[in-house]
Amino acid sequence: MTILTFTLIAVFSLAAVAVKRVPAGQVYSLYRYGKQVRLLQPGTHVVMPLLDRVGHRIDLSGRVLRFDASNAKATPVQGTVYWQVLEPERADAVIEQADQLIRHGVLDALQSESETSQQEQRQVVARLKSSLNQQLRERGVMVTRVELDAAA
Template structure:
């Protein structure tokens, strides 16, 4: 074998080695799949589901296996949906809803439903109409939380076969037509007027009660004053009686005369009373008083 043959063989061997090395590198690149944290890969083998690759480094069979679907597992929000519904008291309302969900089993989502967003929107519309049909308008307005919970629960049960988890279901707004709005506004104004009348009546009632309490209190105080005055007079009478018992009739006559003098003194102390005309018995009262005073002084 000459040198040219050896060189030719070496070149052939090197070419084969380079080819094998290139093929190996390509095979490794095709076999190794690095899946991002926010995704999952659905792998098919000859058009049939083979496996689902989780985030991280994964290995598949080159050429035979292929990544058919790259599915995001991040939470998604459907666009705000508006649907008409009729309450149990025959009021037409428009309900704005929004749904948040995420895919947890991509193989079900890929092979069991074509348009997952459209399917969820249709399901939500049916659930909301059904729930509102069992409620009157006041319940829809006041029990929105129960409507949200019922919608989320029923939606979660129906989309379970699609590999979807419903994280949130929101009732954003409940809109009414103009006629219903006007009727509700009229009712609200009537209710406010009724409350105002009730408040005014209660105020008048309270004022009457307070006035009656004031009059009763005044009467009680007056009765107490009269009772005290009566007690004082009774006490004075008792003292006079004791004095009569102790000192006899002379003491009683002294008390009567003293009262007569006091009365005349008050009569003379009035404004403009410079001249006083006294009857004869008044002078006798003075004389008796001085007589008794003199006698007591002695």
């Protein structure tokens, strides 16, 4: 292999690494030297090879979190929280801990609840969703729906 061939392969390899394709419904956070430089919106982007790296791939379409907990009466409760990222700039810092933040918020909120009837369960769901959104709003995340199922 000649030096010219090696040089051409290296140039094409660097060019291929410099192109980032972000799929629709996602945002990539770009880091350089450990600090966030910018967010890459859906589309094709040219980045600085060997300096820039993708820190987080943030899905904007929404996520589902299943949980098992117990309420104030120690009744086992299972449920689902549907959430999504609304502001990727804010959510980038906490995206890896988002599931844990939501799960912790659910457990805290359910400790004081003791629902019994169907109507009261709806009120618990509304309070739980409101409580979670108050905690997560400043982090760019929103809970869109909460479902509770009392375990038998």
